[in-house]
Amino acid sequence: MSPTDTARLLPWLSPGGKPCFLAGDGTGFVSRLADDVEAAQLDEAAELVEEARHVLDARTWTPGELHLLAVELTAVLANVRRVAESRGARLSASDDDGPDVDDGDDCLVDGDDALDGGGDGGGPRLPAEAFG
Known part of the structure; x- marks a missing residue:
């Protein structure tokens, strides 16, 4: 399994306090934003x-x-801790099936749909600090 086949745990929570994940190859805008938020x-x-x-x-x-x-x-x-979990999961992505993603109320992001709430009309799922 390649790192592109796994979901990345993002460094922020959904408005409901659930973890957010990003599906993609790790090169897009949301991935770069997540890297910046993690560094901050x-x-x-x-x-x-x-x-x-x-x-x-x-x-x-x-x-x-x-x-x-x-x-x-x-x-x-x-x-x-969330940054460490995310980075650890990406390091071992080739060794496992990736993070467990509950299909419940988690914020699952696929590419640039993160900017519009994943198409569910719920608005952005990014933290306010990401835009400041």
Whole structure:
């Protein structure tokens, strides 16, 4: 099986909180956008880790600051995990059948149909940050 035969886990969720997948050869606009979003998410995680180190090293935090830090770290960790799953699946695409895709409410994208909600009239499935 070639990498072009598998669906790519995208670095954002559908409006309903479900994973989004991209079917295609990995060279189109949505693939490039996903690469950019992944890079931004990894950069954000690296910056937050540094900020967390500074906050914790200072030992002058308030409970509210620790709570906010935990919330932010949880969010970036979820993003980094999704990026790792996506990249890992693409690395092993030749060794397996690709990611399990539930035909339920998941956001399955095929090529440039991602820009119009896959043709279901539901609008874009890309995160607002992708357009900023």
